[in-house]
Amino acid sequence: NAGVTQTPKFQVLKTGQSMTLQCAQDMNHNSMYWYRQDPGMGLRLIYYSASEGTTDKGEVPNGYNVSRLNKREFSLRLESAAPSQTSVYFCASSDSGLAGVVDEQFFGPGTRLTVL
Amino acid sequence: ELKVEQNPLFLSMQEGKNYTIYCNYSTTSDRLYWYRQDPGKSLESLFVLLSNGAVKQEGRLMASLDTKARLSTLHITAAVHDLSATYFCAVDLETQGGSEKLVFGKGTKLTVNP
Numbered sequence: 179n180a181g182v183t184q185t186p187k188f189q190v191l192k193t194g195q196s197m198t199l200q201c202a203q204d205m206n207h208n209s210m211y212w213y214r215q216d217p218g219m220g221l222r223l224i225y226y227s228a229s230e231g232t233t234d235k236g237e238v239p240n241g242y243n244v245s246r247l248n249k250r251e252f253s254l255r256l257e258s259a260a261p262s263q264t265s266v267y268f269c270a271s272s273d274s275g276l277a278g279v280v281d282e283q284f285f286g287p288g289t290r291l292t293v294l
Numbered sequence: 295e296l297k298v299e300q301n302p303l304f305l306s307m308q309e310g311k312n313y314t315i316y317c318n319y320s321t322t323s324d325r326l327y328w329y330r331q332d333p334g335k336s337l338e339s340l341f342v343l344l345s346n347g348a349v350k351q352e353g354r355l356m357a358s359l360d361t362k363a364r365l366s367t368l369h370i371t372a373a374v375h376d377l378s379a380t381y382f383c384a385v386d387l388e389t390q391g392g393s394e395k396l397v398f399g400k401g402t403k404l405t406v407n408p
Contacts (some may be wrong), residue, residue: 209394220298220382220398221337236395268336272394281386281394282327285337 179204182286184269190292191259199254199289209272210252211236211283212244214265221268227252252266259293266290296321296387300399301325308407310372315402317366325386326366327396328357330379337382341368374407382402 185200197239205211208229213221215234224235227246241263243255252271270283297320307313317326325344329337343359343366349399350357354377356369366383380403384396 211305218400220400221384222398223395226395227354237397280341281325282342283394283396284339285329287336 181205182269182271182284184262184267184286184289186289187287188290190294191256193260194292195259195293196255196257197259197291198256199252199267199269199291201253201286202251203269203271203284203286204250205271205284206249207271208272209281209285210246210248211270211272212242212252212254213268213270214238214263215268215288216265223255224267261293264291264293286294296323296385296397298383298385298397298399300381300383300400300402303397303400304403306405306407307370307373309374312366312372313347313370315368315370315381315384315404317365317368319385319397319401320366321387322361323385323387324359324361325394326359327384327386328366328368329382329384331382332379340381358375370404373404375406377403378406 182203211226212224225244227233230249235290269286272281272283299318301316328340341357346361348359354371359366380401382401384398387395
């Protein structure tokens with residue numbers, strides 16, 4: 179099992195450009211998440227998806243959109259990138275929280291995004 | 295709004311010494327997680343603490359949870375260089391529809407010196 183995979187690993191954009199970060203998991207998890215990590219800030223939740231077809235805002239959703247394409251894939255889109263979106267982006271997934279199941283989140287390797 | 299505070303944010307210690315990292319949080323929660331992150335890498339799950347009084351140990355690390363005090367500790371025993379990393383605690387803000395909304399502390403950067 180590959181676990182959680184993300185593409186691309188690195189990306190440089192110019193202000194105003196758009197791009198989509200891709201995330202896929204092969205653990206049959208229902209829930210998926212997008213975080214950003216900035217120096218000294220820990221991780222902050224951007225959006226999450228409890229199940230296929232549903233998405234909800236996290237702590238810092240402005241400037242982002244998401245799509246839960248199917249159970250495996252959860253993408254994050256920047257429509258008009260800004261320098262403030264320079265960050266490392268992590269995707270994560272977890273089990274659905276059934277009784278007796280621990281909702282530990284498993285993280286992907288991250289995408290380092292720089293917006294000039 | 296749930297706030298999660300870790301102390302200290304930076305920790306430099308000698309090999310063989312003991313130390314404790316603290317994680318305080320501001321609202322009721324009974325689920326707390328500890329993660330480790332090496333430089334330039336992803337987050338690796340260390341411990342999942344699901345109830346008051348929970349204690350878990352793995353090698354030189356031991357984590358505990360006191361939900362009444364809203365406090366978790368990560369204790370390091372006889373530190374070795376391989377433990378150098380950044381450690382994050384994360385608290386479950388709420389569980390909705392099977393998903394968890396985690397709020398992370400800012401992390402404790404641990405450096406273990408020979």
